[in-house]
Amino acid sequence: MSSKDNDYLVGSRLEKVLRAGHFAVTGELGPPQSADPEVIREKAALLKGYVDAVNITDNQTAIVRMSSIGAGTLVLQEGLEPVIQMTCRDRNRLAIQSDLLGAHALGMRNLLCLTGDHQIFGNHPTAKNVYDMDSLQMVQMVADMRDKGIFQSGDEFKGTPASFLIGAAAAPFADPIEFRPLRLAKKVKAGANFIQTQLVYDVKEFSKYMKKVRDLDTHKETFILAGVGPLKSPGMARYMKNNVPGILVPDEVIERMNKAGNKWAGKKAADLSSEEKKARSKAWKEEGIQICIDLIKKIKKIDGVAGVHIMAIEWEEAVKPIVEGAGLYPRPEEK
Amino acid sequence: MITGEQKSLEEIQTLLGEAEKVLVLGCGTCVTVCFAGGSREAQILSSSLRMASKLNGHPQEVTDFTVQRQCEWEYLDEVEKEIEDADIVLSLACGIGVQAIAEHFPKTWVVPGLNTTFLGIPVEQGVWEERCAACGDCILGLTGGICPIARCSKTMWKGPCGGSEAGHCEIDPDVPCAWQLIYDRLSSMGKEEVLLELQTPKNWQVSRDGGPRKIIREDLRLITEEE
Numbered sequence: 001m002s003s004k005d006n007d008y009l010v011g012s013r014l015e016k017v018l019r020a021g022h023f024a025v026t027g028e029l030g031p032p033q034s035a036d037p038e039v040i041r042e043k044a045a046l047l048k049g050y051v052d053a054v055n056i057t058d059n060q061t062a063i064v065r066m067s068s069i070g071a072g073t074l075v076l077q078e079g080l081e082p083v084i085q086m087t088c089r090d091r092n093r094l095a096i097q098s099d100l101l102g103a104h105a106l107g108m109r110n111l112l113c114l115t116g117d118h119q120i121f122g123n124h125p126t127a128k129n130v131y132d133m134d135s136l137q138m139v140q141m142v143a144d145m146r147d148k149g150i151f152q153s154g155d156e157f158k159g160t161p162a163s164f165l166i167g168a169a170a171a172p173f174a175d176p177i178e179f180r181p182l183r184l185a186k187k188v189k190a191g192a193n194f195i196q197t198q199l200v201y202d203v204k205e206f207s208k209y210m211k212k213v214r215d216l217d218t219h220k221e222t223f224i225l226a227g228v229g230p231l232k233s234p235g236m237a238r239y240m241k242n243n244v245p246g247i248l249v250p251d252e253v254i255e256r257m258n259k260a261g262n263k264w265a266g267k268k269a270a271d272l273s274s275e276e277k278k279a280r281s282k283a284w285k286e287e288g289i290q291i292c293i294d295l296i297k298k299i300k301k302i303d304g305v306a307g308v309h310i311m312a313i314e315w316e317e318a319v320k321p322i323v324e325g326a327g328l329y330p331r332p333e334e335k
Numbered sequence: 336m337i338t339g340e341q342k343s344l345e346e347i348q349t350l351l352g353e354a355e356k357v358l359v360l361g362c363g364t365c366v367t368v369c370f371a372g373g374s375r376e377a378q379i380l381s382s383s384l385r386m387a388s389k390l391n392g393h394p395q396e397v398t399d400f401t402v403q404r405q406c407e408w409e410y411l412d413e414v415e416k417e418i419e420d421a422d423i424v425l426s427l428a429c430g431i432g433v434q435a436i437a438e439h440f441p442k443t444w445v446v447p448g449l450n451t452t453f454l455g456i457p458v459e460q461g462v463w464e465e466r467c468a469a470c471g472d473c474i475l476g477l478t479g480g481i482c483p484i485a486r487c488s489k490t491m492w493k494g495p496c497g498g499s500e501a502g503h504c505e506i507d508p509d510v511p512c513a514w515q516l517i518y519d520r521l522s523s524m525g526k527e528e529v530l531l532e533l534q535t536p537k538n539w540q541v542s543r544d545g546g547p548r549k550i551i552r553e554d555l556r557l558i559t560e561e562e
Binding site: 125 | 546
């Protein structure tokens with residue numbers, strides 16, 4: 001995308017930052033399993049000023065939470081720009097479109113289109129799923145809403161169309177790995193203006209992926225934000241390596257996390273006092289943040305990466321030290 | 336039974352493309368009974384394709400064969416040679432048969448000649464209706480033997496909705512309202528009280544919503560997991 005052209009698609013802060021060529025920073029905010037607005041306000045306060053926009057998850061991991069658009073409205077009121085996440089799991093094309101009309105009317109301008117985690121992983125595993133469309137088809141649909149002023153049916157808007165900067169997700173390390181750059185290109189062809197990737201811990205493998213993405217010129221047609229996230233413990237690192245599909249955690253990262261807890265090595269949790277446990281957790285978390293900072297610094301140098309998406313769900317406090325440590329603070333002024 | 340309907344000749348020709356040797360493979364079970372993909376239909380379709388391909392100026396060598404069941408390996412083994420000789424196999428089985436061929440013959444390009452439509456019943460000669468949605472958790476015992484999951488347009492558990500009119504569904508005057516049928520049957524048998532019970536939402540996990548399903552019957556298996 002041309003950075004000289006000021007003819008913005010939607011003129012959101014995220015779009016302006018990306019188009020100006022700044023290395024963008026987005027964050028993530030998980031709404032509560034309650035109707036409590038204070039939770040959102042508190043999290044927004046931790047992120048404000050440190051990210052250009054914040055993703056509001058949509059019933060993440062298929063657990064019922066405050067709606068993305070509802071929480072996004074609260075986030076907007078706090079002076080932070082939301083990226084609404086919308087999954088295909090819970091809504092058919094009617095519901096998605098009508099919710100997007102509402103989201104636009106409430107001032108939201110960034111959207112991340114996702115297929116959505118299967119409900120079997122969440123707290124309502126016996127629910128019927130929808131999956132009327134997949135994320136690629138949602139991208140096409142919202143691109144047509146914005147660019148052609150039509151609904152998915154082909155009917156024209158009566159009045160203001162719903163316009164969003166359209167995002168999509170990418171899983172660089174999921175199988176079949178050789179297909180991933182092609183699938184990314186397909187999402188961009190469908191209309192994705194920005195991409196947020198699954199968590200990257202293996203910079204070497206991510207560089208290989210980006211090389212293939214560059215070979216397809218995909219990075220010139222969209223803004224790619226690499227997903228990063230701070231580790232809380234060596235156990236979390238091992239769990240991600242062994243149990244989460246599409247996440248590569250190199251041994252050296254696990255080793256760094258282990259080392260951070262060396263002082264307490266060989267001791268079971270039951271043998272530690274609560275002070276010791278707290279101290280160990282603090283040491284791990286500090287190292288997790290430092291690893292994240294180091295990752296961002298390396299990722300920033302990869303050609304074709306337009307920013308980072310920091311996923312620190314239920315640990316929003318970590319975003320400030322990460323952004324500062326990576327030299328990404330202060331965030332650019334909006335012009 | 337599984338019902339199917341033949342795709343249009345035009346669509347079938349597009350699927351076959353420029354392939355020179357075409358094998359039209361019929362199936363002798365469900366799709367024979369519903370007159371969509373049995374031996375007779377395979378023969379008729381083959382000659383239609385031969386004629387059409389001659390008219391197009393690219394004559395195709397079209398042969399046909401019908402096996403008892405395309406969804407069982409032993410019957411597919413019978414036509415191994417015919418399948419491997421063909422450039423393309425046009426399966427007239429349901430989607431299960433098409434996939435069985437793809438699974439059993441990794442180098443064979445197979446395309447469907449039918450649209451698999453539903454699990455249903457011939458209500459009269461030439462008319463089939465849907466009866467079962469294979470939801471994995473049968474509730475017919477609560478609804479007088481009439482399935483609202485397959486036959487109510489909204490898959491309602493506790494109908495009828497406000498769109499029931501003179502025994503038919505609001506979506507189409509030709510679609511009977513399943514809940515009118517259920518109500519009529521239960522009330523005629525003096526069992527209306529069944530309709531007054533409240534139920535929690537259905538478990539869709541055992542239906543397709545829980546992912547592709549599988550049945551394992553250890554008592555029937557020839558090889559156990561350990562072996």
